[in-house]
Amino acid sequence: xxxxxxxxxxxxxxxxxxxxxxxxxxxxxxxxxxxxxxxxxxxxxxxxxxxxxxxxxxxxxxxxxxxxxxxxxxxxxxxxxxxxxxxxxxxxxxxxxxxxxxxxxxxxxxxxxxxxxxxxxxxxxxxxxxxxxxxxxxxxxxxxxxxxxxxxxxxxxxxxxxxxxxxxxxxxxxxxxxxxxxxxxxxxxxxxxxxxxxxx
Numbered sequence: 159x160x161x162x163x164x165x166x167x168x169x170x171x172x173x174x175x176x177x178x179x180x181x182x183x184x185x186x187x188x189x190x191x192x193x194x195x196x197x198x199x200x201x202x203x204x205x206x207x208x209x210x211x212x213x214x215x216x217x218x219x220x221x222x223x224x225x226x227x228x229x230x231x232x233x234x235x236x237x238x239x240x241x242x243x244x245x246x247x248x249x250x251x252x253x254x255x256x257x258x259x260x261x262x263x264x265x266x267x268x269x270x271x272x273x274x275x276x277x278x279x280x281x282x283x284x285x286x287x288x289x290x291x292x293x294x295x296x297x298x299x300x301x302x303x304x305x306x307x308x309x310x311x312x313x314x315x316x317x318x319x320x321x322x323x324x325x326x327x328x329x330x331x332x333x334x335x336x337x338x339x340x341x342x343x344x345x346x347x348x349x350x351x352x353x354x355x356x357x358x
Contacts, residue, residue, distance in 0.1 A: 170232060174316075208283065227274060265288055270343050272346040290327050
């Protein structure tokens with residue numbers, strides 16, 4: 159196998175994370191991780207997100223056949239009343255999640271990890287954003303479910319999509335809610351000399 163030039167690898171198949179990196183002009187390749195994402199006993203949502211992010215980056219970096227130097231892992235969790243809301247299985251679960259979020263706030267936690275395969279250094283942390291929902295009518299909930307957008311989204315909504323109609327404001331990072339805390343990830347890549355923004 160002919161190796162590609164060393165570069166940045168995103169250990170995720172998320173189209174949203176890809177779009178965020180692309181919009182700032184960072185070149186990268188996509189190689190999804192295959193780790194177990196089970197929540198451990200007594201693990202906080204923040205710890206869970208950081209551990210999965212780190213495990214994703216390290217798992218892909220550990221594959222000898224993969225060319226690359228810097229590996230990005232990330233995991234996004236929606237938390238309401240200390241309950242983690244995953245992706246809804248069906249319309250009934252999506253309806254339950256959206257109803258529970260209606261008219262109140264919740265937290266979106268994204269862990270991230272950037273691993274330098276050459277030095278062995280890993281920078282990882284979690285970013286928390288509070289998201290506020292307007293009071294939703296049953297027609298709005300049913301109409302939104304009918305679009306199909308909630309079904310592959312944690313918490314049953316996408317702030318960057320049709321679901322934006324539900325969110326009057328947030329406190330914190332917008333890209334964190336989309337799925338990747340871009341400011342923090344870029345800072346980590348810069349610290350590791352993986353990128354140099356606006357270089358001549």
